[in-house]
Each structure stands twice: as structure tokens, then as C-alpha cells.
Amino acid sequence: MPIRWRLTIWSSLILCAVLVLSSVIIYVILQRYLGDEVDNNLRVNSARVHGTLNPQEIPEPLDYSVIHSKLPPINEFASPGIYIQLIDKDGNVVVKSDNLGSQELPVDPLLIERGFAGNVNIATVAAGNNTSVRIMVSPLYMSNQTLLLEVAQSLKYVDATMGRVRWALLASTLVALLLTGILGVVLVRRALSPVKRITQTAQSIEASSSLSRRVDYRGPMDEIGQLAATFDHMIEHLDKVFQSQKHFIGNASHELRGPLTIIRGNLDLLDRNLSKQERLDSLREVKGETVRMAKIVSDLLLLAQIESGQLDQQEAVPLREILLEESVRARKLAPNHQIIVGRQEDLSVSGSPHRIRQLLTNLVENAIRYTPEGGTITLSLSREGDWARLEVSDTGIGIAPGHLPHIFDRLYTVDKARSRASGGSGLGLAIVKGIAEEHGGKVTVISEPGKGSTFTVWLKL
Numbered sequence: 001m002p003i004r005w006r007l008t009i010w011s012s013l014i015l016c017a018v019l020v021l022s023s024v025i026i027y028v029i030l031q032r033y034l035g036d037e038v039d040n041n042l043r044v045n046s047a048r049v050h051g052t053l054n055p056q057e058i059p060e061p062l063d064y065s066v067i068h069s070k071l072p073p074i075n076e077f078a079s080p081g082i083y084i085q086l087i088d089k090d091g092n093v094v095v096k097s098d099n100l101g102s103q104e105l106p107v108d109p110l111l112i113e114r115g116f117a118g119n120v121n122i123a124t125v126a127a128g129n130n131t132s133v134r135i136m137v138s139p140l141y142m143s144n145q146t147l148l149l150e151v152a153q154s155l156k157y158v159d160a161t162m163g164r165v166r167w168a169l170l171a172s173t174l175v176a177l178l179l180t181g182i183l184g185v186v187l188v189r190r191a192l193s194p195v196k197r198i199t200q201t202a203q204s205i206e207a208s209s210s211l212s213r214r215v216d217y218r219g220p221m222d223e224i225g226q227l228a229a230t231f232d233h234m235i236e237h238l239d240k241v242f243q244s245q246k247h248f249i250g251n252a253s254h255e256l257r258g259p260l261t262i263i264r265g266n267l268d269l270l271d272r273n274l275s276k277q278e279r280l281d282s283l284r285e286v287k288g289e290t291v292r293m294a295k296i297v298s299d300l301l302l303l304a305q306i307e308s309g310q311l312d313q314q315e316a317v318p319l320r321e322i323l324l325e326e327s328v329r330a331r332k333l334a335p336n337h338q339i340i341v342g343r344q345e346d347l348s349v350s351g352s353p354h355r356i357r358q359l360l361t362n363l364v365e366n367a368i369r370y371t372p373e374g375g376t377i378t379l380s381l382s383r384e385g386d387w388a389r390l391e392v393s394d395t396g397i398g399i400a401p402g403h404l405p406h407i408f409d410r411l412y413t414v415d416k417a418r419s420r421a422s423g424g425s426g427l428g429l430a431i432v433k434g435i436a437e438e439h440g441g442k443v444t445v446i447s448e449p450g451k452g453s454t455f456t457v458w459l460k461l
Contacts (some may be wrong), residue, residue, distance in 0.1 A: 211239035306434035342380030371396030
């Protein structure tokens with residue numbers, strides 16, 4: 001079943017439950033209110049009759065005509081349908097109000113028994129023809145006998161009112177459910193239209209294998225809008241990843257094809273009748289290209305591990321110690337360069353010591369590679385707020401502005417000839433960026449052609 005139908009049905013069921021519950025509450029409250037009004041009316045009229053029939057004013061023996069004449073006029077009561085009746089202990093009706101005519105109030109033996117026992121009671125008694133009356137009985141003490149006063153009110157108008165209320169509540173509930181169903185289908189369909197567009201876009205992408213299409217949602221940024229926007233961002237990200245992967249595969253193939261071509265050419269030469277020196281030169285070139293391929297493959301595996309989130313067990317990493325160790329290694333690696341250690345605050349971060357050491361090594365080797373002999377490479381470590389700031393600056397050839405946005409891309413090299421001659425693979429800075437982001441940090445670069453570059457790694461303390 002489509003989700004729009006499920007949402008419509010569930011909303012209709014919930015509304016139905018709410019309407020039924022509220023209708024029952026309204027019905028019960030109204031019925032209780034009308035019942036209380038009838039009972040209060042009976043109490044008022046009963047008290048009025050008791051106040052009117054003073055036993056001292058009734059002559060002996062009892063004259064029922066006098067009692068009848070002293071009954072308060074029915075027309076004076078605020079509510080119509082009030083009936084008054086007096087019965088003796090034998091159950092005979094001795095006095096009744098004129099509006100009863102030839103009829104008498106229905107008899108309830110238990111109610112009469114309780115009344116003559118001195119109790120005041122109110123009860124509902126059936127009067128025939130699907131009607132009922134509410135009767136209040138109370139003893140009326142005369143000089144020489146006790147009569148039972150019955151004050152009653154017909155419940156016909158109450159029953160009629162409640163019947164109309166029942167039909168009104170039922171009709172309003174059905175109309176509300178019908179309108180809810182119709183409007184629910186329309187509103188849910190409109191609300192879910194972006195989802196349908198997302199589905200159509202996904203199906204189109206699947207059919208065409210093209211990630212250029214977008215939902216382009218223009219509505220409010222509610223949950224549906226956020227879903228559409230997230231879908232577009234996801235497709236855009238996937239498009240960039242696939243394009244990057246495509247370029248990466250092409251670049252990796254190109255980088256590996258070169259060494260393989262050289263190795264194959266030298267192996268072909270070794271099959272020929274070469275001199276000893278020529279054979280040694282071919283073997284040396286094969287060995288060099290093999291080492292270069294091994295480094296490219298090793299860096300690719302490391303980058304794959306970083307991008308897959310396979311972080312080593314985290315521990316406290318002493319950045320100052322790693323910085324000093326790397327400065328010593330750099331002096332041995334580049335004896336003709338001037339290696340300087342600037343600020344070296346004692347800072348530690350949580351992460352992988354091996355990865356952070358690899359990060360610093362790649363930055364230092366990159367600085368050595370692009371700094372002429374006699375140049376200066378400066379390493380520094382300082383604190384800036386909640387961040388550790390690790391800098392590697394050089395006085396090398398610098399980077400042109402057009403290359404800066406791409407230097408952290410995989411297999412991207414500014415000077416391919418220099419990179420190849422120095423053993424670079426174009427993966428070092430991509431590894432630096434991956435390790436920094438893996439530790440919740442980032443890497444930035446400032447460079448000016450002919451004046452050098454400064455790479456800054458920010459790591460969260």
C-alpha cells in the first residue's frame with residue numbers, strides 16, 4: 001500500500017478516535033447537565049409545595065379540595081412539564097395538579113415505600129410510549145396523617161434533545177472524517193510530491209548511469225525539503241567522488257604505466273647481447289622503477305585505509321617529540337638544506353602516533369623536494385585556542401595560484417618532471433589531508449611563487 005494511503009488512513013483513524021472520544025465526553029457532560037437541571041427543578045418545586053401546604057392551615061378532617069386549591073399554580077414555574085401529585089398510605093391519588101388531567105403519575109412501589117418511610121428520593125420511572133418521568137418523592141406531614149408528595153417532570157424534551165445531539169455528533173463526525181479523507185489525500189500527495197520526484201530522479205539516474213540530475217526542490221525546508229536537499233547533496237557528492245575516482249584511476253594507470261613501460265623495455269634490452277656496464281645500468285633502472293611502483297602502491301594502500309576510516313588505536317600523541325625527531329631525520333635526509341625548529345610547545349593530541357608521524361614526514365619531504373639546496377625549512381608547533389598548530393614552511397619555488405586548489409588531490413603534481421626525478425608519487429599531500437581530517441583537523445597552505453610555501457596542520461587538542 002502506498003505511504004500516502006497509509007498516512008491518510010492512520011490520520012483518519014486517529015481523528016475518528018479523537019472525535020468519538022470528544023463526542024462521548026460532550027454527550028455525557030450535556031446529559032449530566034440536563035439531568036442536574038431537572039433534579040434541581042424538582043427540588044425547588046418540592047420545597048415550594050412544602051412551604052405552601054402549611055398543616056395548621058388545612059382544616060380537619062382533611063379537605064383535599066382545600067389542599068388542591070393551595071397548590072402553587074403550575075404556570076408560575078420556570079420550566080413546563082411539572083406535575084404534582086399527593087397519595088395516601090393506601091396508594092390512592094388524593095390530589096393532583098390540573099395539568100395531569102385524567103392521568104396519574106406512574107407508580108414505583110419501591111419509591112413510594114421509601115417515601116412513606118421518611119426518605120426523600122429521586123428516580124426515573126417509565127411512563128409508557130417510550131417516555132419516562134423524573135419523580136421526586138417526599139413525605140408531607142399533615143395533622144393526623146402523612147401524605148406522599150410526588151413532584152415529577154417529563155424527560156421527553158431531555159430525551160429529544162439528547163437524540164438530536166446524538167445525530168448531530170454522529171453527522172459531524174462522519175462529515176469530518178469524509179473531509180479529512182479527501183483533504184488528507186490531497187495534502188499528503190502534495191507533501192510527498194518531492195519524494196516522488198526523488199524516486200523518479202533516482203530511477204532516471206539508475207537508468208542512465210548519469211549523476212547530473214537533481215531534484216531541485218523549491219518548497220519549504222521542512223522534513224521533506226531536507227530530504228530532497230540531502231538527496232541532491234548526496235548525488236552531488238557521489239558525482240564528485242565518481243569523477244575523482246575516474247580521474248584517480250586514469251592518473252594511477254598513467255603513473256604505473258610509465259614504470260612498467262621502462263621495466264619492460266629494460267627487460268627486453270637484457271635479452272640482447274649487452275655489455276656488462278649496460279646490463280648493470282638496465283638493472284639499476286629496473287630496480288629504481290620497481291621501488292617507485294612499490295612506493296606508489298604503498299601510498300595508495302595507506303590512502304585507502306585512511307579514507308575507509310581504519311584509524312589505529314587512539315592514544316596520546318606527543319607532537320613536540322615527533323617534531324624534534326622529524327627535524328633530526330630531515331637534517332640527515334637533506335644535509336645541504338638548513339633545517340630550523342621554531343616554536344616547539346609541549347602539546348599532545350589524541351590519535352595515531354604512526355599516522356601523525358607520517359603526516360609530518362610527507363610535509364617535510366615535500367618541502368625538501370621543492371626547495372633548492374641551501375634553502376631553509378622551518379618546523380614549528382604552537383597552540384592557538386583549542387587547536388595545535390603544526391607548521392612546515394620552506395623557501396622553495398612556491399606554488400602558482402592556479403595549482404593551489406588541486407595540490408591535495410590524489411596523484412596531482414605541480415611539476416611532474418621534478419616529482420618523478422625526486423621519487424614523488426603525487427599522493428603525499430593527499431595522505432596529509434586524509435590524516436588531518438581523520439583526526440578531526442584540517443590542513444591549509446599559503447604559497448607565493450619564488451618565495452616558498454607554508455603548510456599548516458590544525459589538530460584538535
